[in-house]
Every structure is written in structure tokens, then in C-alpha cells.
Amino acid sequence: MRAAVLTEFGAPLTVREVPGPVAGGGEVVVDVLAACVLPYAAEVFSGERAYPLVPPVVPGTGGVGRVVHAGPDATRLRAGDLVWCDPTVRSRDDALTPDIALQGWSSRGDGGAELARYLHDGSFAERMRVPTENVFPLPAAAGEDPARWAGLVVHAISCGGLLAGGLAAGETLLVSGATGNLGSSAVAVALAMGAGRVVAPGRNQAVLDLLADRFGPRVRPLRLTGEEATDRAAMCAAADGPIDMAIDLLPPRAPSSAVRAAAMSVREYGRVVLMGGVGMLGGDDLALPYPWIMRNSVTVRGQWNCPRTANVGIIRLLASGALDLAPEQVRSFRLDDVNEAIAHAAAHGGPFERTALTPSVR
Template structure:
């Protein structure tokens, strides 16, 4: 098969002929139809983000696939099934605190690194092997436009944060980092889940207007000034009432003061979920005031990724149309053009911009030519 391989950090990906993987017990072999290229992929492949990938490696964060073969522990999957493959792999020998790796992307700790050595390669390839429990049936309609459904790789992250925060229908949510790729997806996912109002702060006026135009009065935008006190007051005023939940998705380049200003708008007994990258490149720590957290009974929690069952919920709201994938702006690239895809994704990381690699397009084209 053919795959895009990161041979070393700082070098372009190389499209090479590599052995087709063989699925073992508890695994499924799939053909990759469409996989999302995240906007920060270039920073990972260039070594700027210092992700624990070990070249040579086939990168890629799951995607829309078709089953080739499944092991005996798969009782419902059949060859030819259209499926969603989740890249979040968990160890099976600790149900309470499983080690985690993002197949073909990242890992956490030594246990995660061990998982990454076993499931080393991701979805920038014509085929890949994945754990059986990471494969989820898709509705037949997804086969009409698998590239559009590949956007679920982005939606899964904020959806996991909204679940962690216990978002309930009718509640008011503030999304810190709402103008980014993940943050704007959080706005859409929250509304699909029934949020009564979403506060969307940011500095990019054009993106704020886009969010307001797309979602209407349930979204209230706030243009930030960079003054922590003033911005906090503006976000609180925009809510027009208590803010039940704050979800932070700001990138590593953002200052901790922006996260703090958003977090401290939450009501008494409110919840704050931290999912962004603030502090990963250095800078000041978050430093939320102890008395404020304690006396207001505020819950602050971190959330990396999402539980396995979140895939089912996300697929349901997408299949129902509550999460409207038709509004995604999708640009597809063939496997041979993977480096163009990485560059395009870096330049088009705004709300609802999706860059998608279609590895099987080349194979289908070659078969048709014969």
C-alpha cells in the first residue's frame, strides 16, 4: 500500500510504498477514505510542538474508513461496512486510569508511548489497523461525502469537553477561544446539544460576525480588548444572566490571562473545563484565585480528549442533522499532495475550514485506469 511517512521532523512527508498492515486479535483492518488534516499539523511535523511521535511514522488522526476485515471479537462489523475510526486508543489493562495514545499523532506518559509503539501508524495511508473498540458504524449517507464527515475529528474534542462539563439543555456556555478551529466547533456542538445561549469571545471581528450570522441570536459575540478586567466584564454583560459553564480551547500561543478572564465569569456553583494549550509553550500559569474557587463552589477540571462513548453521541447528533456538517468548507487532497494539504491546513485554520486527505482516491483512480 501507499502511505505518507514522516521520516524526520522538519522534513516534508514522503509518499512511499509500505507493507499493508495486518490486523491481530482485537483489531480491525480498514481502508481509509477520508482523514482530516488539522491546522497545526505543520507545527507537529516541523518539531515546533515537540509531540512524542517517533519517526519514521505514518501520521493521521483517524477518519472515515471501510472495513476490510475484523477479528473474532467483532460480532457486528462486516467487510465493506462504512465506519468512523477514533484515533484515541486506551490501554485495556486499567479501566480506572487507562494509558492513552492518539494513534499516529501523540501520547501521554510512558504507558501511552508503549501503546504508540504497538499502534504506531495513523490514517495518512490507504489502509490502517485499529482496535476493534475504536470502530463505529456510520450512517449510509456518510458514504455520499466521506470528506465532510471527516470533520468529526475536530468536533470530538470540544464535544468531549461539553460532556465533561455536564452541559444541559437551556444552559449558558462561554467558549474561550471561540474563533479558532476547535472553538468554533464547540459553539456548533453546544447548540446541537441544546445550549440556550453561547457566549463567543474573540479578537477577530470577521469570525465573530460569521458565528453570529450562522447561528443567530443564541450566539452572543464579544470582541476582546486584551484588558483582563474589561474583557471579563464585557463577557458577563453579553450573557445577560448567569454563565453556567466555561469551556477553554485557547491555543498554546494565548496568554493565561485570557483563560482566567473567561473562567472567572462563571456563576456560583458553575463549571470550568480546560482543554486548550495555554502554558504549553511557557509563560505564566493560570493562577485562579483560591478564595474565589472555594467560596463560589466552582468546579474546575481538565479534560484531555473524550470518553469512548462520546463517539456514539457525536455520530447521533451529526446523523440527525442537529450538528450541520453541510456548512463545513471542505478542501480535499490526494495522498500524493499530502504536503500541499499540510500547508493548506496551516493557512486555513479558521472556523469550519476543513482540510481532508483522501488516501484511497489514488487507488480507485488507478483501478479505473486499468
């Protein structure tokens, strides 16, 4: 089969013939119809983000595909089924603290690295091998535009963070990083999940206007000044009531003060979910005040990627129409044009902009 291979950091990906995947026990092989190219993929492949990928490797974070072969432990999947392949792989031998790897992308700790060595290759290939529990059936409509549905990887991450924070219908949410690719997804997913109001702070007025136009009065856009105390007060005022939960999805280069301002806007007994990349490239610690967390009974938790349930939830939201993919701008590229796709993704990483690779299309 053909695949796009990262041979070394800093080098363009090379499209070449590689051995096709063979499923072991508890695994599924799929033909990859479409895979999302994330906006920061170029930073990963250059080595700037220092992800623990080990070249040569076929990268790619999940995708939409059709089942070629399912193992004997799959009782419902059949060859030809249209499916979503979740890249978040967990070890099966520790239910309490499973090791985690993002197939074809990253890993956590020694155990995660061991998983990544076994499930080494991702979705930038004509076929991929996936654990059975990471394969989720899709509605037939996804087969009409798999490149659009490949953006599911972004929405599933948002959904995972909102589930982690226990977002309930009618609550007010603040999305730190709302004008970014992932943050804007969180705004859309939160509204689809029933949030009563979403405070959307950011510096890009054009994007703030876009969010307001698309979602109406349930979204409260707010232009940030960069001054922590001023911005925190403005966030609370924009909510026009208590902020139940804040989720941070800011990228690595954002200052920790921006995260702190958003986190400290939540009410007493509020929740804060940290999912962004602040601090990954250095910079100040978050430094949330101990007395504030303790005296206000605030819950602060981290969430890396999403639990399996988030995949089921986001597929249901998409299938029902509660979350609409139609307004998203999608550009598709063939496998041979993978490096062009990576450059396009980097230049078009704004709200609801998606870049997809279509490996099975010649």
C-alpha cells in the same frame, strides 16, 4: 500499500510503499477513505510542538473508512461497513486510569508511549489498523462525502469537552477561543446539544459576525480588548444572566490571562473545562485564585480529547441533522499531495474550514 511517512521532524512527508497492516486480536483493518489534516499539523511535523511522535511514522488522527477485516471479538462489524475510526486509544488493562495515546499523533506518559509503539501509524495511509472499540458505524450518507465527515475528529473533541463539563439543555456556555477552528466547533456542537445561549468572545470581528449570522441570537459574540478585568465584565454582561459553564480551547500562544478571564466568568457552582494548549510552549501559569474556586464552589477539570461516548453522541447529532456539516468549507487532497494539504490546512484554519486527505483515491 502506500502511505505518507514522517521520516524526521522538519522534513516533508514522503509518500512510499510500506507493509500493509495486519489485525491482531481485538483489532480492525480499514481502507481509509478520508482523514482530517488538522490546522496545526505543520507545527507537529516541524517539531515546534514537540509531540512524542517517533519517526519514521505514518501520522494522522483518525478517519472515515470501510472495514476490510474485523477480528473475532467484533460481533456486529462486517467487511464493507462504513465507519469512523477514533484516534484516542486507551490501554485495556486498567479501567481506573488507562494509559492514552492518540494514534499516529501523540501520547501521555510511559504507558502511552508503549501504546504508541504498538499502534504506531495513523490514517495518512491507504489502510490502517485500529482497536475494535475505536471503530464506530456511520450512516450511509457519510459515504457520499467522506472528506466532509472526516471533520468529525474536530467535533468529537468539542463534544468530549462539553460532556466532561456536564452541559445541560438550556444552559449558558462560554467558549474561550470561539473564533478558532476548534472553538467554533464547540459553539456549533453546544447549540446542537441544546445550550440555551453561547457567549463567544474573540478578537476577530469578521469571525464573530460569521458566528452570529450562522447561529442567530442564541450566540452572543463579544470583541475582546485584552484587558483581563474589562473582558471578564464584558463576558458576564453579554450572557445576560449567569454563565453555567466555560470551556477553554485557546491555542498554545494565547496568554493565560485570557483563559483566566473566561474561567472566572462562571457563576457560583459553575464549571470550567480546560482543553486548549495554553502553556504548552511556555508562558505564565493559569493561576486561578484559590479563594474564588473554594468560596464559589467552582468545579475546574481538564479533558484531553474525548471519551468513547462522545463519538456515539456526535455521530447521532450529525445523522439527525442537529449538527449540520453542509456549511463547512472542505478541501480534499490525494495522498500524493499530502504536503500541499498540510500547507493548506495551516493557511485555512479558521472556523468551519476543513482540510482532508483521501488516501484511497488515486
